Amino acid sequence: MNKNEIISEIYSIILDRINRRPQGSYTAEIVNKGKGYVARKVGEESVEVIVASLTEGKERFISEVADLIYHLLVLMALEGVTPEDIYKELERRRK
Ligand SMILES: N=c1c2ncn([C@@H]3O[C@H](COP(=O)(O)OP(=O)(O)OP(=O)(O)O)[C@@H](O)[C@H]3O)c2ncn1[C@@H]1O[C@H](COP(=O)(O)O)[C@@H](O)[C@H]1O
Numbered sequence: 001m002n003k004n005e006i007i008s009e010i011y012s013i014i015l016d017r018i019n020r021r022p023q024g025s026y027t028a029e030i031v032n033k034g035k036g037y038v039a040r041k042v043g044e045e046s047v048e049v050i051v052a053s054l055t056e057g058k059e060r061f062i063s064e065v066a067d068l069i070y071h072l073l074v075l076m077a078l079e080g081v082t083p084e085d086i087y088k089e090l091e092r093r094r095k
Helices: 001-021 024-030 037-054 060-078 083-093
Strands: none
Touching: 001 024, 001 060, 001 083, 024 037, 024 060, 037 060, 060 083
16 A cells, blocks of 8 residues: 555545444444544543653554544544545645
8 A cells, every 4th residue: 555545545444434334343433422432532542642752652652643643534534524625724834
């Protein structure tokens, strides 16, 4: 897989899980608990990124950043916001 496309690929898989809600899908499990639950997971993972940065070292930091990005993508999907929307906003801000 092209590394530059991994965010879009995972986002597509997340959309599929939200539409189909298959058994055994973690995405389906947290989405079934509601947007508030997913939003709180984003908050929880953000705190874990901070703790990893301050006390736990690089490997743990990488793992927690990946967890945060995944949960953010789920929340974005529930908001109807795509990675392309975020890329556009970042592009607009670029100096
Ligand atoms: N990238 C991820 C990913 N990163 C982290 N996680 C899950 O996020 C959880 C991490 O949260 P926690 O540490 O709080 O663990 P937890 O205690 O199990 O979570 P809670 O009970 O608190 O909700 C773990 O259970 C991981 O399995 C992910 N789950 C799925 N993906 C991607 O999403 C796709 C769809 O996954 P499914 O929905 O499981 O099919 C997969 O193909 C992956 O690409």
